[in-house]
Amino acid sequence: MLYKNNLENMLFEKGLSKTVKKGTILQREGDTQLKSFAVTKGLLRSYIIDAKGKEHIFMFAPEDWIVGDLYGKALKQPTRLFIDALEDSEILEINPEVEITNELALKGLEKAIRRAAMLQNRVLMLMSATAWERYQYFIEIYPDLYNRVPQKMIASYLGITPQALSRIRGEWARSKK
Amino acid sequence: MLYKNNLENMLFEKGLSKTVKKGTILQREGDTQLKSFAVTKGLLRSYIIDAKGKEHIFMFAPEDWIVGDLYGKALKQPTRLFIDALEDSEILEINPEVEITNELALKGLEKAIRRAAMLQNRVLMLMSATAWERYQYFIEIYPDLYNRVPQKMIASYLGITPQALSRIRGEWARSKK
Numbered sequence: 001m002l003y004k005n006n007l008e009n010m011l012f013e014k015g016l017s018k019t020v021k022k023g024t025i026l027q028r029e030g031d032t033q034l035k036s037f038a039v040t041k042g043l044l045r046s047y048i049i050d051a052k053g054k055e056h057i058f059m060f061a062p063e064d065w066i067v068g069d070l071y072g073k074a075l076k077q078p079t080r081l082f083i084d085a086l087e088d089s090e091i092l093e094i095n096p097e098v099e100i101t102n103e104l105a106l107k108g109l110e111k112a113i114r115r116a117a118m119l120q121n122r123v124l125m126l127m128s129a130t131a132w133e134r135y136q137y138f139i140e141i142y143p144d145l146y147n148r149v150p151q152k153m154i155a156s157y158l159g160i161t162p163q164a165l166s167r168i169r170g171e172w173a174r175s176k177k
Numbered sequence: 178m179l180y181k182n183n184l185e186n187m188l189f190e191k192g193l194s195k196t197v198k199k200g201t202i203l204q205r206e207g208d209t210q211l212k213s214f215a216v217t218k219g220l221l222r223s224y225i226i227d228a229k230g231k232e233h234i235f236m237f238a239p240e241d242w243i244v245g246d247l248y249g250k251a252l253k254q255p256t257r258l259f260i261d262a263l264e265d266s267e268i269l270e271i272n273p274e275v276e277i278t279n280e281l282a283l284k285g286l287e288k289a290i291r292r293a294a295m296l297q298n299r300v301l302m303l304m305s306a307t308a309w310e311r312y313q314y315f316i317e318i319y320p321d322l323y324n325r326v327p328q329k330m331i332a333s334y335l336g337i338t339p340q341a342l343s344r345i346r347g348e349w350a351r352s353k354k
Contacts, residue, residue, distance in 0.1 A: 048304075074291050075294065105279065113289045115289075120246075129227075
């Protein structure tokens with residue numbers, strides 16, 4: 001069991017354990033029963049599709065990550081986020097009936113603040129970072145994903161063109177030699 | 178006293194009440210003693226300055242908002258955020274010594290999840306929204322700010338050019354007639 005701390009134990013106890021094949025869509029835009037998934041093995045992602053049909057990747061969720069639509073949950077709105085599996089994966093669906101005890105609240109508070117902090121960083125990156133800084137950001141957040149995810153998806157996550165990403169990866173590889 | 182609920186009462190009791198003049202800088206990039214401020218009257222903002230010297234506005238904080246650097250706090254790093262006063266303001270500085278009780282944790286959890294939800298929405302906006310949608314987003318989040326803040330600052334917050342904002346505001350005004 002990957003989830004050793006109390007928060008995860010409690011959130012996922014009686015949660016639904018699932019094995020999903022690569023390509024499985026777990027949530028679609030417009031769904032009203034919002035779900036959150038913890039990844040124990042494999043890789044999920046969340047993304048939106050804009051009015052022109054273009055995909056924008058909001059999050060990759062490899063092992064130990066949790067993915068879900070906080071906005072839809074907090075504002076009780078249908079989701080905008082698709083969630084699918086980029087690899088064959090083993091996941092746990094969070095039990096929405098779990099009672100928030102005091103202990104859970106304290107640990108959840110830490111986790112929620114950290115999630116907000118990461119999103120603050122992402123906003124600042126999207127507003128101001130160069131392609132080089134964006135790639136550095138990606139490597140920091142997801143140190144083992146750069147060979148597991150297609151380049152065009154990394155570019156989508158970072159808000160740069162695949163061409164810019166390809167150029168940066170070349171410079172990056174040379175700078176690490 | 179604006180802060181009626183227990184969370185704010187407890188966070189701000191023994192907090193430092195201040196009156197600050199328009200233009201006062203309350204926090205600078207590189208500061209290590211990170212501060213959070215609640216606005217009781219007036220208007221603060223937080224922003225970064227990028228490597229080229231360009232400002233990017235992370236947040237406006239009018240009455241009832243709290244502004245601070247969650248990332249610096251969560252990761253115990255010096256801040257990247259400047260915080261200054263856009264109007265003469267009355268503010269409360271959060272007491273960093275406050276003990277997180279169970280009750281505080283529960284209320285804080287709600288607030289932290291909501292902040293993360295808003296930031297999720299901002300990330301998706303910065304990745305995919307048209308200038309029109311961005312302006313709509315601004316009006317929703319800050320319904321009474323559009324005449325209190327210089328246009329170029331609204332454009333900076335939304336990640337569009339002042340020219341695009343000016344065009345959108347014209348269309349917006351006509352659409353509301």
